[in-house]
Amino acid sequence: MPSQELIRNFCIIAHIDHGKSTLADRLLEFTGTVSKRELKEQMLDTLELERERGITIKLNAVRMKYKAEDGKTYTMHLIDTPGHVDFTYEVSRSLSACEGALLVIDATQGIEAQTIANFFLALDAGLEIIPVINKIDLPSANPEWVKEQIEEVLGLDPEEAILASAKEGIGIKEILEAIVRKVPPPSGDANKPLKALIFDSYYDNYKGVIPFVRVFDGKIRPGMKIKLMSNEKEFEVVEVGTQNPNMVKLEELSAGEVGWIAANIKNIEDTQVGDTITDAENPTEEPCPGFRPAKPMVFAGLYPVDSDDYENLKEALEKLKLNDAALFFEPETSAALGFGFRCGFLGLLHMEVIKERLEREFGLNLIATAPSVVYKAYLKDGTVKEVQNPAQMPPPEKIERIEEPYITASIITPSEYVGPIMQLCQDRRGIQTGFTYIDTNRVELRYDMPLSEILFDFFDKLKSVSRGYASFDYEFAGYKPSELVKLDILINGKPVDALSVIVHKDKAYQRGRQLVDKLKEIIPRQLFEVAIQAAIGNKIIARSNVKALRKDVLAKCYGGDVTRKKKLLEKQKEGKKRMKMLGKVEVPQEAFLAVLKVD
Amino acid sequence: MEEVSSLYVHVPFCRKKCIYCDFYSLEKGERGDYLKLILKELNLNAPQFNQFPTVYFGGGTPSLMGAPFFEGVLSRIGQFSEVSVEVNPEDATREKLKEYKEVGINRISLGIQSLNDRVLRALKRQNTAKENLKAIENSLSVFSNVSVDLIYGAPGQTLEELLKELEVITSYPIKHISLYALTLYEGTPLLEKVRKGEVKLPEEEETSEFYYNAIDFLKDRGFSQYELSNFAVKGFESRHNISYWKLKNYLGLGPSAASFLERTYRQNLKDLKAYREKVERGELPTEVEERYSKKELLELKLLMGLRLTEGIDLEELKIREAFEELSKREPVNSLLEEGLLVYNRPVLRIGKKGLFTYNAVVGTLISSLL
Numbered sequence: 001m002p003s004q005e006l007i008r009n010f011c012i013i014a015h016i017d018h019g020k021s022t023l024a025d026r027l028l029e030f031t032g033t034v035s036k037r038e039l040k041e042q043m044l045d046t047l048e049l050e051r052e053r054g055i056t057i058k059l060n061a062v063r064m065k066y067k068a069e070d071g072k073t074y075t076m077h078l079i080d081t082p083g084h085v086d087f088t089y090e091v092s093r094s095l096s097a098c099e100g101a102l103l104v105i106d107a108t109q110g111i112e113a114q115t116i117a118n119f120f121l122a123l124d125a126g127l128e129i130i131p132v133i134n135k136i137d138l139p140s141a142n143p144e145w146v147k148e149q150i151e152e153v154l155g156l157d158p159e160e161a162i163l164a165s166a167k168e169g170i171g172i173k174e175i176l177e178a179i180v181r182k183v184p185p186p187s188g189d190a191n192k193p194l195k196a197l198i199f200d201s202y203y204d205n206y207k208g209v210i211p212f213v214r215v216f217d218g219k220i221r222p223g224m225k226i227k228l229m230s231n232e233k234e235f236e237v238v239e240v241g242t243q244n245p246n247m248v249k250l251e252e253l254s255a256g257e258v259g260w261i262a263a264n265i266k267n268i269e270d271t272q273v274g275d276t277i278t279d280a281e282n283p284t285e286e287p288c289p290g291f292r293p294a295k296p297m298v299f300a301g302l303y304p305v306d307s308d309d310y311e312n313l314k315e316a317l318e319k320l321k322l323n324d325a326a327l328f329f330e331p332e333t334s335a336a337l338g339f340g341f342r343c344g345f346l347g348l349l350h351m352e353v354i355k356e357r358l359e360r361e362f363g364l365n366l367i368a369t370a371p372s373v374v375y376k377a378y379l380k381d382g383t384v385k386e387v388q389n390p391a392q393m394p395p396p397e398k399i400e401r402i403e404e405p406y407i408t409a410s411i412i413t414p415s416e417y418v419g420p421i422m423q424l425c426q427d428r429r430g431i432q433t434g435f436t437y438i439d440t441n442r443v444e445l446r447y448d449m450p451l452s453e454i455l456f457d458f459f460d461k462l463k464s465v466s467r468g469y470a471s472f473d474y475e476f477a478g479y480k481p482s483e484l485v486k487l488d489i490l491i492n493g494k495p496v497d498a499l500s501v502i503v504h505k506d507k508a509y510q511r512g513r514q515l516v517d518k519l520k521e522i523i524p525r526q527l528f529e530v531a532i533q534a535a536i537g538n539k540i541i542a543r544s545n546v547k548a549l550r551k552d553v554l555a556k557c558y559g560g561d562v563t564r565k566k567k568l569l570e571k572q573k574e575g576k577k578r579m580k581m582l583g584k585v586e587v588p589q590e591a592f593l594a595v596l597k598v599d
Numbered sequence: 600m601e602e603v604s605s606l607y608v609h610v611p612f613c614r615k616k617c618i619y620c621d622f623y624s625l626e627k628g629e630r631g632d633y634l635k636l637i638l639k640e641l642n643l644n645a646p647q648f649n650q651f652p653t654v655y656f657g658g659g660t661p662s663l664m665g666a667p668f669f670e671g672v673l674s675r676i677g678q679f680s681e682v683s684v685e686v687n688p689e690d691a692t693r694e695k696l697k698e699y700k701e702v703g704i705n706r707i708s709l710g711i712q713s714l715n716d717r718v719l720r721a722l723k724r725q726n727t728a729k730e731n732l733k734a735i736e737n738s739l740s741v742f743s744n745v746s747v748d749l750i751y752g753a754p755g756q757t758l759e760e761l762l763k764e765l766e767v768i769t770s771y772p773i774k775h776i777s778l779y780a781l782t783l784y785e786g787t788p789l790l791e792k793v794r795k796g797e798v799k800l801p802e803e804e805e806t807s808e809f810y811y812n813a814i815d816f817l818k819d820r821g822f823s824q825y826e827l828s829n830f831a832v833k834g835f836e837s838r839h840n841i842s843y844w845k846l847k848n849y850l851g852l853g854p855s856a857a858s859f860l861e862r863t864y865r866q867n868l869k870d871l872k873a874y875r876e877k878v879e880r881g882e883l884p885t886e887v888e889e890r891y892s893k894k895e896l897l898e899l900k901l902l903m904g905l906r907l908t909e910g911i912d913l914e915e916l917k918i919r920e921a922f923e924e925l926s927k928r929e930p931v932n933s934l935l936e937e938g939l940l941v942y943n944r945p946v947l948r949i950g951k952k953g954l955f956t957y958n959a960v961v962g963t964l965i966s967s968l969l
Contacts, residue, residue, distance in 0.1 A: 526959065527933075527934070527937070527939060527953075527956055527959050527960060527963070528933065528937065549956050549959055550803045550804050550806075550807040550955065550956065551780070551803035551806050551807050551955055551956065552955075552956045552957065552958040552959045553780070553827065553954070553955055553956065553957040553958055554782070554957075554958065560607050560843055560849060560851050560856065560857040560858075560859070561857050561866070562857070562859070562864060562899060562902075562903070563857075563864075563866065563887070565899075565902055565903070566895075566898075566899070566902075568958060568962070569898065569902060569962055569965060572958070572959075572962035572963075572966060573962070573965075573966045576962075576963075576966045581929055581930060583929060584929045584930050584932070584933035586930070
């Protein structure tokens, strides 16, 4: 057991693609934790999908030994953080497990939106922040320019910044020395009652749920009875250990240390990130601050295209859930789509990742309905209804008011794109709350905006109006009342539940028109005229017709040749497989995402 | 084995190929030995097939062949009662037709396509309206059972023009009319022209109007519609074609010709040269042979049989109960409600409203039922 004086707990924070994972790899290599040969590229990103997208979702904590220039050997815990805005809360919990943070900034890109967001998170967590200017080997690197930003935007001493190239192995030793010198050692008390923070967990087929913890006070060892403070659940510890980067068993984890616990925990929801583990017999008085149960922000219906796949979808969701406490799902029935699940996600990326994994890893063919936020409907009878599915919004006459979730958005952009970005945010009901020059050429814009407005191709739009130069970050900012209405889509006079959306009153007409036009494009002509209408309550606000098919016949019949007729029939049958019947109308799957694609 | 009811002989030669036609045919094919080939192919299928109640010579342009060709084929088979030949207007001279009649041909299918010179030019046909009328008169002076082929929906054609053509035709004692919507097939010059925007066909609403107006007009004139595209004075329906639609056994001879025997569908090699080589070697010139499963057979019976306006006896196909169950639900329920299909237990038939969207109606039915 290392003395606390010789322990350093730190994490790396950065904007996406600024080189966080490469730097982590380099640190592992430099300290001999893994050899070059063992070092798979970007060791810490374990999921194939994450690697492809260059993002890290699951957290990991690795223990390294480093013999510093002062001659002492330090135990360092590198706690990885997820690199996407959907996971802000998870990031903040990982930061709470550390005393210091490396803030990595790309020497060619400078400070971006996530750099700032992460910086403030680290500041809030009271961490010692060490700026690292990465990629200095690149010809376009401009460290002096980045240093100016570090001083002006972050208020840090630019001379403290370490110049590095993780790719070329430049500055790695300096970084490790800075960690030893600047990051304070842990200062807990091993003799106090156990107090450990869960900052991640995953499911192991043999050991059950494995929470990763930072021990603040006390000790944890096998045989001990532990208690989770948020839900009072108790478990007996079977094993404790660390990752180096393999899973290694230890006799105990003591104050200041970081490691994992196996305690026959079956349900990942029992070990929520941010919760505190204590000694069941001798509990600590105060839990670690800042715990917040995982709360999905974005909901969507997932339905199997082939209704026979319902059970398979259920099993697949259960499997993903084992490793993902933030994933929520419950059975849902749609008149249009049949049996499926209403799923809750931390954000859009989380949703996309889950959907892709279901399709790729489990071979499922899915229809996803348009994502929705959770609305709070305050009813005239004094009750409040949380609405995750627009189809379930109570009728307007029963509603006193509706509140929707807002975000605070930060956008950093070269100044020439400020105009179109402001226009975009304004179109999305954003209210500007800040406008700051970061350097002579770049601006940080801050907006209060409804979360629902970024669900529909906001990122793509932002990219296209800024030619990819703008960076974006947001955090949840609570509920606010809005003038919202439910927009229903009717096909041949019948509302299609899976196509309902909730929109701002002022946008309802425009959105209704767009949806109706889009659906007219998507729904093929059939034997009957198909009437598509958009309605608010009983009021039709837009309509369009798909004209009936008038000619579809093989007139000339040399009766003997049946191949042409047979081919035609096969093609028809194939086409019908991709259709959902809504009454007598055949609707292609893509119609259910039409709402996402309107401009 | 069920008896073979009909024989089809393909004649793959034309003076000039029509721009809308995708049947196999050559402008410069060696036809001196064609009779020999056909007889040899017939022999390869013998001895089980030598009696055919109906015989049909189609093409191509069968009327390019002299009477000895037909005599040669017909003399080898016994017991025929309906023998049709497709005749191009330019071949319809009294002399030729008389020779045809003498060797046993008793039904002429005259490919006039139109009686409107503008339409004929648009279709790049070689004949004028006047020549076509002459061909009708000649045919009627020799044969009592004359059918004409008409195409509608040609570029620039109007409804009035079509009705006018029908008016003229039905003023003759014609017994049978095949009325085809001009259709674009892959690989035809007409499709290329349409794709390039050089030619524009009428919109489908308009074509549909042509069709339904023609049906009503012909009904007034004593022609009843017995199939999607075929109209006849009572008793003069084409027995040969009906046997296709009822999926009876038939034997096809010549390049590209198709046969259906029991559950096996066979189509001959299309290329004349390849066909000749095979037959001369004493082998069946088969290109495609497929044995259909019971399900596929049922599909085909519905797909083909519903083209006949008399409909199909579902009891006979043993799918009456399955259909009745299905008819309570969508999408079949709506097909019945809207009159696209008409059900009179146990007979299911295509409704008048469903005729011109036959593929979609029957495709929906079959996809739901099977």
